[in-house]
Amino acid sequence: MESAEIARRWLRFFEERGHTVVPSASLIADDPTLLLVNAGMVPFKPFFLGEQAPPYPRATSIQKCVRTLDIDEVGKTTRHASFFQMCGNFSFGDYFKEQAIPMAWELLTRSQSEGGFGFPEDRLWVTVLHEDDESADLWQKTVGVSPERIQRRGPKDNYWHMGVPGPGGPCSEIYFDRGPEHGREGGPEADEERYLEVWNLVFMQYELSSVRSKVDFDVRGELPARNVDTGMGLERMATLLQGVDNLYEIDTTWQVLDRAAELAGKKYGSDTRTDVALRVVADHARTAVMLIGDGVAPGNEGRGYVLRRMMRRTIRNMRLLGAPETSMAELVDASIGAMAPQYPELERDRQRITQLAVAEEGSFNATLRSGTARFESAAVETKGSGAGVLPGHEAFRLHDTYGFPIDLTLEMAEEEGLTVDTEGFRRLMQEQRERARADAKAKKTGHGDVSVYREVADRIGRAVTFTGYDEVVGEGVVRGVLRDGVSVRSADEGDVVEIVLDRTPFYAEGGGQLADAGYLQLANGAQVEVYDVQQPVPGVIVHRGKVMAGEALVDIAAQSTVDIERRRAISRAHTATHMVHKAIREALGETATQAGSENAPGRFRFDFSAAGAVPPSVLRDVEQRVNALLAEDLPVSAEVMTQSEAVASGAMALFGEKYGDAVRVVSVGDWARELCGGTHAQRSGQLGLVTLLGESSIGAGVRRIEALVGADAYDFLSREHVLLAQVSEIVKARPEEAPERISALVERLRDAEKELEKIRSAAVLQAAGSLAASPTEVFGVSVVTSRAPDGTGADDLRKLVLDVRSRLGDDRPAVVAVAAVNAGRPVVVVAVNARGREWRLKAGALVRVAAQVLGGNGGGKDDVAQGGGTDASKVAEALAALEHTVGATVTG
The missing domain is CATH 3.30.930.10 (Bira Bifunctional Protein; Domain 2)
Structure with a gap:
């Protein structure tokens, strides 16, 4: 089959x-x-x-x-x-x-x-x-x-x-x-x-x-x-x-495997190595076609990487089998031929699938030619030195220069009897990610070419001085104005600009903390609204905003004013994040390390490593622990020290973050201590209140907590309090008794529903006697058709129909059909006794007649069958059509 x-x-x-x-x-x-x-x-x-x-x-x-x-x-x-x-x-x-x-x-x-x-x-x-x-x-x-x-x-x-x-x-x-x-x-x-x-x-x-x-x-x-x-x-x-x-060896896989063997001139079953390669090709080629068909394109991340890896394993195994360099078009053809009978859209999309697969094959063939030569050279050098481990820098070079996925390098190394220094490879990959992260920051400013920012930095002669730890209003001088990514001497009212000062209290987005906002007041009367602050290159803080009045000029004095309420709200959220991080580690262990965060005005989200969901009881304990420490009004302090001093003091560093030799350590009392460049509250009591809204999964092994801080947390709880009061009033119970009262009401409701169901079932079955007592004669066949009360379930219909059929006996042919409408959808059940089946009457065929009138379908065995549809208005018509079919069958 x-x-x-x-x-x-x-x-x-x-x-x-x-x-x-x-x-x-x-x-x-x-x-x-x-x-x-x-x-x-x-x-x-x-x-x-x-x-x-x-x-x-x-x-x-x-x-x-x-x-x-x-x-x-x-x-x-x-x-x-x-x-x-x-x-x-x-x-x-x-x-x-x-x-x-x-x-x-x-x-x-x-x-x-x-x-x-x-x-x-x-x-x-x-x-x-x-x-x-x-x-x-x-x-x-x-x-x-x-x-x-x-x-x-x-x-x-x-x-x-x-x-x-x-x-x-x-x-x-x-x-x-x-x-x-x-x-x-x-x-x-x-x-x-x-x-x-x-x-x-x-x-x-x-x-x-x-x-x-x-x-x-x-x-x-x-x-x-x-x-x-x-x-x-x-x-x-x-x-x-x-x-x-x-x-x-089934039809859909064998078609691909057989084509691969034909292209390579090999016979499946001849030797183990050939069989393994052919199986890899058959599986991966078919999977690749299905993925491309659903819109996945080869890439270096996520599902695109999954596809690319499979395609490259397919291409390489075909090369090892001795097939021509261009085989993907044939494999795609075989895969579509195997799967199109079930997924006809593959045939319609054949051209796009083939083009994408062939393009990836061409790209990887070039990679294989150059990369394989480099790998073989590195393997010979490694073996020649008496080592059994391919160096990490060689694996990284194969990845970075030749496009070899690490999986392919590991596979080829294994074939040569070598292992790979994967730790060294990962370290070099991490350094590359840091460079990419810096590039991403540059793009966020709206300008991809960072050279213009370096020119401004050269003009200043030093890094921009950040004064925001100590002040929210400061004096400085405009050292650069950029419009549309180009350095200019001035910008007019209405222009969107990027402004660089020699010193600023504005915090640039980083470390999970959102940027400050506020205003720049220039000495000539011009005013700039600042709505984003970034650091595209180290030491250069860029204020992005709009000229609201006057003309923004280079080399003019400016007063910076940070939106103090926004800053305070963000700082409270950042301090709360540190405290939740510490409390989570206390509750779940040292492996629950931070994996990301966002500190916004009055709220924060905190991502951390965890094998599974955090139980609600643990979240409650974390929330209580943090709020207890808020009540202690612990001092929040910051110190600058060397990394070694910071580690010795017990400060946590976030994995993946890059720190200089001199680091800033933020402490909440003697309890939480963490490397951090962000702004914070002065004391834990200033946070007021922290409310955890809940936690969820954002990926394999990573959970996310979302929370409110200060006035936002108070407003949330106030609304919850009002809601609880309303619920308590409705159920006539004190707030602390409301959950138990509601639970009892729900349980009573369920019991009542079950009792109603029993009563309804009994009522339905009571009709069996009267229905069996008055069948309609249709050319010698006793026919009972009826509509049960709305809401009658299929199981009760079946019991009723079988009860009526039993009462009619087997002395003469009999057909019983009962329909009902449940949740707006009609259902019909048909039963035929043994004598009726001898007369060529089949329940499955009869129920299909009724179900088609109802706009649906049905089926079952010859003795009992069930069907349904969508048009509840045609129940009577459906039963009449079934009765007509009985007559036509016995007289036909």
């Missing part, structure tokens, strides 16, 4: 069961925490997290995914691949285990002639979480799996969560026994090479309050709505259904 057919069967099966077919999302993740989509559920994360309301109660998709953690293992094994497709069906508070489990089993075991995958039932095993009796019972009693083939496993294997507080729940996995030739007996617990996982069903039913590891987490309670997230790897399914040994 071809991969495209596997995909079609999956989507058709679940669409017939009321699932909305959702096209694959782009590989470019709409998620700041992810570089690329790496799992089938990623596009649905906002629904599972409760951030957005899902537009449909159930969905199905085949999602493109890329994972790069094991990229170096691709090709070396037959199990690792960078690109894969995840077939999924999802329920957002709609159905749960009792429907998800039978549906999975039905699709897997239904014969291929009837649209299933045709797996023999006696070769399928399932696993459940140790304490998940409910799933085990469903597998055994509802599906009919033998107890010997149901294995219970711990949370390491059978529990799912996202690694952070949020939804979680048990998993149930389905395995296929490939036979004794693949390993030992005993089920998945004994051998997961023989027993291959084909499907994972995740049941999200709990809310996790904290997550420390895969198996260590706290459960807050039940989720308000239980969800289902299942996944079946399309490539793994293709491996089994196509009867091949591994994923490199």
Whole structure:
């Protein structure tokens, strides 16, 4: 069975069961925490997290995914691949285990002639979480799996969560026994090479309050709505259904591998080294085409680097195989041929994909020619000296001059029996980043050529004197005026300018602290509003602003006036950042080091290294610790000393920041001590209040705290106090009792909803007797059609229909169809008794007739089936069409 057919069967099966077919999302993740989509559920994360309301109660998709953690293992094994497709069906508070489990089993075991995958039932095993009796019972009693083939496993294997507080729940996995030739007996617990996982069903039913590891987490309670997230790897399914040994031999991968072998004049299976190279090419070329198709371009950062790395590994392996220098166009053609049946947009975008791939190949071929020669020379020199380590400066030279990614150098060195001085390479890379950071600062001033600023510096003859630690109003002389990046003698009213003084109290943006703002009053009466201050080159402070009146001239005296309220608010925020940094390290350990910050008027954000989310209790402790120290009114002081003296005094230095020999150390009492060039409050008590708004992830291993300081924090808490008072008034409780009262009300509401549901179900089922007592005769067939009360769920409809069919008996043919409208969407369930099926009446065919009238689709078995649609106004018409079809079938 071809991969495209596997995909079609999956989507058709679940669409017939009321699932909305959702096209694959782009590989470019709409998620700041992810570089690329790496799992089938990623596009649905906002629904599972409760951030957005899902537009449909159930969905199905085949999602493109890329994972790069094991990229170096691709090709070396037959199990690792960078690109894969995840077939999924999802329920957002709609159905749960009792429907998800039978549906999975039905699709897997239904014969291929009837649209299933045709797996023999006696070769399928399932696993459940140790304490998940409910799933085990469903597998055994509802599906009919033998107890010997149901294995219970711990949370390491059978529990799912996202690694952070949020939804979680048990998993149930389905395995296929490939036979004794693949390993030992005993089920998945004994051998997961023989027993291959084909499907994972995740049941999200709990809310996790904290997550420390895969198996260590706290459960807050039940989720308000239980969800289902299942996944079946399309490539793994293709491996089994196509009867091949591994994923490199399935149709979509083999087409690329076969073309690569043909281009290189090699035969797959001839030797290990050739096989590894061909597998790398097959996987990476296909992944590259999918990434380019979704808009990724080769680059040196982020997802662009992922693509470039894969393409360069592909190109180099083709060269090692002896293929022509220009092979990418052929590999792209093969990849599009393999994947276009599932993703026709690749065919439409063929020209752009090919052009980009060929351009990267040409660029890298030139790099390979020159860089390989340099590498080989360096390798010979290294071996000749008796060393086994390629120097870091050689690895950096290959990267900087020849464009060799460090991964490629490491790979080539390994082939030569060498290692690489990666520490030396990283040090040189860091120095280069510092130079790039200086360039970025220059660009922020609106002028890329820094020579004009150096000319001003030469005219001053020394660095601009910063007086802002001691004053906010100061006297100076205009030494430079720039307009549109060009040095001028004067600027007129309305001009946007950059002004350099010989001395200034204005703080230039740096160290996470935003720039000062204010005014320059020139001696000739001209006035300049300053809204940004930068330091494009060391020692030159540039005031960027607008001439509000008069003419700004060079070599004229000027009075600088800093916006004192803004400065004080920013300084308070900066001091608060230092204090939170210290408190976080006390709470989480020395590894929780600052990774960035922004100090703005009345608020700050603080980024730091952390393996996972910070529990709310820890944030509360940090907030309390900081505010307790504010109340102690600790003095905030600054000293200038050497770096060695600063380290000896216990001052923290931020990783990645560059400091001179003389450094400024800011201390908050004897508690927090940190290297810092920013401005600060004079005493901790001046901060007034610090309120942490919360923390979140901004990338792998990096968390962000956002907070308010001073009046902003007070205003926030004041609003919160008013809100709490309003809530307390509504629930008639004192503020401290409000959470418990609200919790009790919510619990009562849930209980009431459950009771209403029971009453509604009972009321629906009570109608069974009257419906069975008065069927309509249609050419010898007893037909019952009815509309249940709005809000009746699919499960209750099914129970009602089966009850009515049971009451009608099997003496004569009978069809029962009942519809209802739930949440604005019509649902219909049809059942046919054994005698009716003998008369060629099939529930699946009948329900499709009704569902099509309703603007949807449906399906199921011959005895009972379900469908739905979007047009609730046509329920009566749909039931009439079904009744007409019954007559047409028995008389046709």
